Amino acid sequence: MEWKNIYRGLMMGASDVIPGVSGGTIAVLLGIYDRLIASINGLFSKEWKKHLGFLIPLGIGIAGAVLLLSRLIEWLFKDYPGPTQFFFLGLIIGILPYLFRQADVKANFKVNHYILLIIGAVIVSGMVFLHESEGVVIEEFTLSTYVLLFFSGFIASAAMILPGISGSFILLVMGVYATVISAISNLQLTIIAVVGFGIVLGILTMSKLIHYFFKHYRSGTFALIIGLVIGSIVVVFPGWPESTPFLLLSVVTFAGGLFVAYVLGRVEYKE
Structure with a gap:
């Protein structure tokens, strides 16, 4: 078991609660994205025990963050x-x-890779124009409501596993974010189970697709992922604070983020 994945999972889970921040992005920041994709796909291989050793601590961290830090x-x-x-x-x-x-851009990237990078950045940054609808907490549940929650989880998780695309943001767009967060906070197990089932299927489906491209088009996939991460800067940027105290606090937290990134880079991306 790779128990240090618990802290990685905590970071991924905490980020997934915030609209605009992607758990996939955090996995990239932590240097485990390609291993995450490979491990999810490896669950159906002969080496499934090894992959479980990677995924279980990560899952514990993610679940712990969502439940305890929401x-x-x-x-x-x-x-x-x-x-x-x-x-x-x-x-x-x-x-x-x-x-x-890590991508060794100077050695591996050609014109087509930079085009993919730009496409990825444009796709994610364009999400700022999508209509957000947090909506009210759904109180009456019918079959159609559960179907909506299932497909919301499926689509959100398929997006979530892609760097730069926030699963929570997708839930906002679909109008079920408030319902899902309320269900987690109040441990409404039926809702959690329905959304969770959709999330699992979405992750399995998208991970297979990403794994294929990583295996056959690694540099191109890396270029697209870097573009997605760059595009997420536009989505996450909240605008400049209007008050001086909040501006100063934002400068401090931004510097804190840079420092954490530096530490993570030294630890997770060490040669």
């Missing part, structure tokens, strides 16, 4: 949205040099 993240996002997002902005910007180094 209220804290909700509070931070509600009362200090700017500084909170500036922290993640610092994380994303700070880790980019390590991503370029």
Whole structure:
């Protein structure tokens, strides 16, 4: 068991609660994205025990963060949205040099790779124009409601596993974010199970697709992923705070994000 994956899972789970921040992005920041994809696909191979050793601690961390930190993240996002997002902005910007180094951009990237990078950045940054609808908490549940929640989980998780695309943001767009967060906070197991089933199927489906491209078009896939991460800067950027105290706090949290990125880069991307 790779127990240090628990802290990685905590970071991924905490980020997944925040609209605009992707758990896939955090996996890239932590240097485990390709292993994550390979391990999910490896569950159906002869080496499934080895992959479980990677995924179980990660899953414990993610579940722990979602269950234990959802209220804290909700509070931070509600009362200090700017500084909170500036922290993640610092994380994303700070880790980019390590991503370029890992992809060995100078040696491997050609014109078509830069085009893919730009396409990825445009796709994610364009999400800022999507209509967000947090909506009210659904209180009456019918079959159609559960179908909506299932497909919301499926689509959100398929997006979630892609760097730069926030699963929570997709839930916002689909109008079920408030319902899902409320269900997690109040342990409404039926709703959690329906959404969770959709999430599992979405992750399995998308991971197979990504694994294929990693295996056959590694540099191109890396280029697209870097583009997705760069595009997420536009999505996460909350705008400049209007008050001086919040501006100063945002500067501090941004610097904190850069520092954490530096530490992660030294630890997770060490040669």
